[in-house]
Amino acid sequence: MKNTIIKLASVVLFLGLTACQEKLDNNNNNSLGSISAVYMNSSNASVSFAKSTESGSTKFEVRMSNLRERNETITIAATDFFPEYNEKNATNYKMLPASEYELYEEGNTANKSTNGLLNITLKPGQASVQVGVRVRPLDDNTFPMGVKYAIPLRIVSASLPILSNKDVVVALNRPFKTSVALIKQGYALGVKVADNVQGSDEFTIQGMFLFEEFHAYNRVNVNMSLFQGEMLPYTRIDAGKIQVKNGGGDSPDDWAETTDIAIKKWVQITFTYKDSFLKLYINGKLVKTYQRPSLKVSPGMRINIENTQTSYSANRYFREFRVWNRVLTDAEIVDGLYLPADPDSKGLIVYLPINKKEGFKDMSKYDNTTIYRKGTASSPDGIQDGPSYVSDIDEATFTPTVEWKENIKFPAVGLETE
Structure with a gap:
């Protein structure tokens, strides 16, 4: 009786592992057969302004660790992680309101937003996408030079696992x-x-x-x-x-x-x-x-x-x-x-x-x-x-x-x- 129970348990465990593996393989439909995840290619970017009366722009890259054979969706959003970031890095950044900048997808001008949130799609065989940030001219009275404004952006959701390097800080090189x-x-x-x-x-x-x-x-x-x-x-x-x-x-x-x-x-x-x-x-x-x-x-x-x-x-x-x-x-x-x-x-x-x-x-x-x-x-x-x-x-x-x-x-x- 004891041997029968052990055998039945082994079968159940094997079937469970097989089902999990099939689920993992289906969720990671990868021609290379390896698991993929998304991440920010760099943790910093900076916007430069040619003049105080002109807008400034920069871009950063969102990447996937392995190529895929289907569309993968990623959502980037302004997320105020500055309290913990400032504590860790001895900085003093303050979040710039989303109304002062635009997010857009390089090469896809129709995909843009002014609410601090951007949805992007990586197509089959596409390993990365460039995300642009365009900041309006900032009035010194409303946004004093003594306050270091920046844009904290994070990968908040994706159809793939998200790695720990999911944040990018977009600093503002304001004219001085x-x-x-x-x-x-x-x-x-x-x-x-x-x-x-x-x-x-x-x-x-x-x-x-x-x-x-x-x-x-x-x-x-x-x-x-x-x-x-x-x-x-x-x-x-x-x-x-x-x-x-x-x-x-x-x-x-x-x-x-x-x-x-x-x-x-x-x-x-x-x-x-x-x-x-x-x-x-x-x-x-x-x-x-x-x-x-x-x-x-x-x-x-x-x-x-x-x-x-x-x-x-x-x-x-x-x-x-x-x-x-x-x-x-x-x-x-x-x-x-x-x-x-x-x-x-x-x-x-x-x-x-x-x-x-x-x-x-x-x-x-x-x-x-x-x-x-x-x-x-x-x-x-x-x-x-x-x-x-x-x-x-x-x-x-x-x-x-x-x-x-x-x-x-x-x-x-x-x-x-x-």
Whole structure:
């Protein structure tokens, strides 16, 4: 009797498993015989506006993990997941009302909506679809620049399973005007960090530049650097590449290449550091990760911004120098590409907005000291290694050498005015 019960149970279990498998196969009618699911190809997108009076647009991609032999439907909807997103990513986004933008399907102009919801269909053999977002011009009085509006979109339903990467945040690169400083060859800045700044074994350091040239001191080699101090190894920047040295020698692994570094082109350079890993971001994108031990931020430390020696520098525009004693999230880095930082931002220990109104004053809550520096050599050529080729000068000597350019527009590729 006992054996009979066991046999009957085995048959029932087998039939149950077979039925489940048949159901799974029917629901996933895939010529490759594998299960498919839908997801967002990227978690971030950004809308750029050419002018404050014009609309802006962007697009993102919804994908399917495996091709299908039938139509699959997907519904995307504006969903306010910002409370948990902001908490996780240290951002401060607020949901833009659906009335201010339009969703549409690329290649199918008839499929569009203005209510924050869009239904799309992936046809047999179609692995992805591009979804467009078009945002109306935003009035500064109704939508103040100080509030960071964005569009949170989520795959809310589908005829296939939905993977965990189902969200995309559409950030708004709203037009912003400011003044910027043209710093001449042979001049540079620095900062002495206040003694009451809390030291840290992790940090973020950022600067935004537009180089008029990459000056070769011997007509071949460029020895222009970025940030110098306890928090970074020696760096070099040249057209299309950045070197982060590891000790005294040079190695091909020290270099990172990017087309975003070019003359007359704005570039925001960010380094983050934690657990011996130094990450390099260019214009918000992670370019390379280095392993560099024993870096830190210390109270009272000195940070030299760029190389001051005459033969190792060039004319460039400079703005928004920032240092945090914590690692910014990827979302925070993208969020702060060109807009001014909040001086009360958590962990912000150095902040030079560098505009005509504030000059080179540190605007953080700490009593940091801005340092003004000058190359002592009159020649723009030749090797000029060593401290004798640079000296600190007073603000009154430095500021007359600076040219302020006003009404500079961001976001922009080059030096544009509005």
